Amino acid sequence: MLVLPEDQLNQLLLNLDQTQCETILQTLSDALATCSAQAKSIDQNQQQQIHQPLRSSIVTNHGDTTLFMPVSDTLSTGIKVVAVPHNGPIRGVINVLSAQGALLGVISAAEVTAFRTALATMTLFSRCKGLFSKSRVIVFGAGRQAEWHARLALLLSATEIEAITFINRGQDRLDQMMAGLLPDLKQRYPNLKVNAYAKSSLAPGEYVSRLNSDLAESSVLFCCTPSTEPLFAYDTIAANNRRRFISMIGSYKPHMQEIDKQTLLSGTEGRIYVDSKHACLKEAGELIMAGVQESQLVEAGDVFGQDPNLVVEKGPGAGNIVFKCVGMGIMDLVVAKTLLDMGAEKGLGTKVDF
Template identity: 40%
Template sequence: MPLILTNRQITTILHTLSSAELTRFTAALTAAFVALSTQPASVQQPLRTSLTTANGGTSLCMPAAFDGVTAIKTVALGPGHPPRGTLTLYSSATGELEAMLNAEEITGFRTALASLLLLQRRHATPGLEVRRVAVFGTGKQAEWAVRLLLKMFPGVGVTVVGRGTSGEVLQKLPAALGFECCVIGRAEDGSEEELEVLLAEVDAVFCCTPSCEPLFPMQWLRIEERPVYVSLIGSYKAHMVEVAPELLKATGVTVVVDSAKACLSEAGEVIQAGLDASQLVEIGAIFNTGAAAVVEGSCIFKCVGLGVMDLATGREITRIARDRGVGVNVDNFDG
């Protein structure tokens, strides 16, 4: 019978994942990425449908079918309001509804986790260890990047970069996170100089904002001196960019994407850099080459978000919820 899960129930599940449960999520996302790159016929996933409402809001619909499951996620972004949405899972064989999930936490969680898959492999490679990370943003995407960084990389130093004063930035982050970080308020005196020093020292940068202009000068990363990992997960439209498009064309930089087709249609940095499919490497293709495959040198991971990511994540959440006895089972839903 269908299982209904609220935002609070899903949040509790994701905040209390065991190491074994988190490993199941990473395995599910990896399998979905590999299938998308190596067996594209096994994944039915049209590009997302977007519409603009009369009040300037945006509504998105992201369908996908893979491994016996059909998933449809809908998201509504009203002006001045946080994103809200639902994820429904169906049996591809019978069409029966299997689960309906609140999607508020799912998007941030699955995107952040996807962006950490490559970094996890780099961390296990001598010379590419992750010791310090900068996270731009104070919203849900940034929150999940911080949560998962601290869970998957014990001892890593995290610096959150946000607009306003340090106090204002700290107010936007859940106090329950329980991590220590040096927050840089970009409106404070000397903050740009402090940010430049920070970016010259970090091993990875996570950009989690819907920005329409670069968040920092690309020279501050000093990629000609050392390998840096940059994750771009906040921008999702052609006019949005979190870094200078020129960074994607810099010597020695490998651009990895969740989907070449999707990024060539939706990723502002990729589009404005004038890249084509031959200059992009899908993450699934990397994982398909072996468990030890890693991108050496500087790497940019661009993720616009895919329906199959929601499918894989939603299915694992549903399995864990059933194991824990969480949620409401609806009897005779089709009756």
Template identity: 25%
Template sequence: MITGESPGGSVFLDASTLRTLLPPSSLVPHFLSLLPSHSPAVRCPARQSFPVDPASSSSLLLMPSWSCLPSLPYIGVKIVTSFPHNSVLGLPGISASYVLFSSSTGAALAAIDGTELTLLRTSAVSALAARFLAREDARVLVMVGAGALAPYLIRAHRSVRPSIERVIIWNRTSSKSRDLARRMREEEEKEGGNVIFDYAEELEDVLGIGDLVSCATSSEVPIVKGVRLKPGAHLDLVGSFSPAMRECDDEALVRGTVFVDFEAAVVEAGELVGAVDRGAISRQDVAGTLVDLAGGVKVGRRTPEEITVFKSVGTAVVDLLAAQLAYDSYVRGKHPS
């Protein structure tokens, strides 16, 4: 593993370069290998948010992290702007950049497309959890949501569960799910695969056949009803990141064995915060974290009929590890030893 500075100085890694450097087949094993040993050594101060224009709710967010380990000598800062009213202009509401420095010399090493980095690392985190929690013979993936993250989640889950034969996409706006299914079908045909891509008009019609149900929405009301989940299903919750957001009801958490990416999810994710407040579950009902699973501290799926739930909210640790792999891989490719 290369952990030095590029002889060519600071580099820029755009979205297309990142997709080449960080496919799920590389990023998921990277997280599996390094999360247990490196997470305790990465410092992650609380995210800082600054109002840019209170009248329009626009804001600037800073998410720093760093490590002085010889195997991870980096400082990383994700810089995010949130401009909710950009939708009327036809522009993205969220933009992000990631800057990587050496924690040995302080030198700037790379500027990285932060939006793409987030999509890749978020989907890889879900896939790593599914490696431990989804049935090995999972055949049907139900994708709830058809936004920017959806195709990344589909590809990442398929990388750890190649048994998936059918993907069904649902979105509140059915035209979006239909369009994504078409794009994924075309991608599959180009790659010579035979996975079937469908879309559903009604989520309740397909939820019960999902061996793996992945959710990436901004919903503030429960979309996934726990009573609909089949025995042996794995529910992957990605969308909510604040107490006001909620993708599933309490019944899904009560029926399932719940894991989270990091402890912060217990106080940030609306599904968990609300369920604890209502007394449906307690904090002690959360079985463990992704680090526990990757490190072998906790056992994932225990029986074929068990329902499992994974809730992620994201952390600067996985940003830093993903940026490390991207930068090291880029330097290795440009300057092979």
């Protein structure tokens, strides 16, 4: 068994090169394709390869909650355990077991969750070649999800990205993220322009003016916040004839939304790409508030299974590329298992023999 603590996991992730990242990306894409194919199968006698039971929870008398999320791809099994105390930080681990039940490894859930969610966005983003400009990117948020969206987009499309702007509601958390992120980005990408500002630190009129200006020049919008109201209005991106990639990973409850209905339906024929139709219709506030139907959704895994080289439609009249992800257990399992294997190859972590 390999125990990979968070500091060594961070070391592993921050030192991934493009080839290694693309390997994990392909592993995740294959898993999503298998999930989608399995969900569409009409053969009831066909043996399932991926099993994702509903998560269960325990709530104590003190208000502490522990979530248990099991998943299996038949070759291995994962159990993600997340503790949500009533008066402390959220903590969690992912346990990876063999098909025979041997514990193969334990890895930090928080960092893997942030990384795999951003990677899910990249499964679609990286396959969009020549469909929109990637030169200017906006990242809404200042948490680990926001940071990994920026890092992975640069790792996979560094030659195309010229500038990244981080926008957050509060200044303190933005400053905290940028203190560690900015020097590293400057060292890795000397020619990259990096900007950051917070809504709370600007006058309302100044913030709106700056936001609208940045939106007008950007074709990539990564939304990574648990917002309960749209981060921007559709009118601000509809003013110019620019095709955009818009992803949303922050809203995970029915009352949350990061974009408005018009922006959500701005894809070709109102099409929305998702990680899971069932999960998004149940959990994604944007889709619930907009009354989106299953027929409007396309699972990313379906697209990967059909054509691994090209994802989305081309041609005149093509709309924005809109992607919504709420996360699935299979993402945790395949990414955690791959990272544990990589960590073992590099001699990271602590091996426990029992």
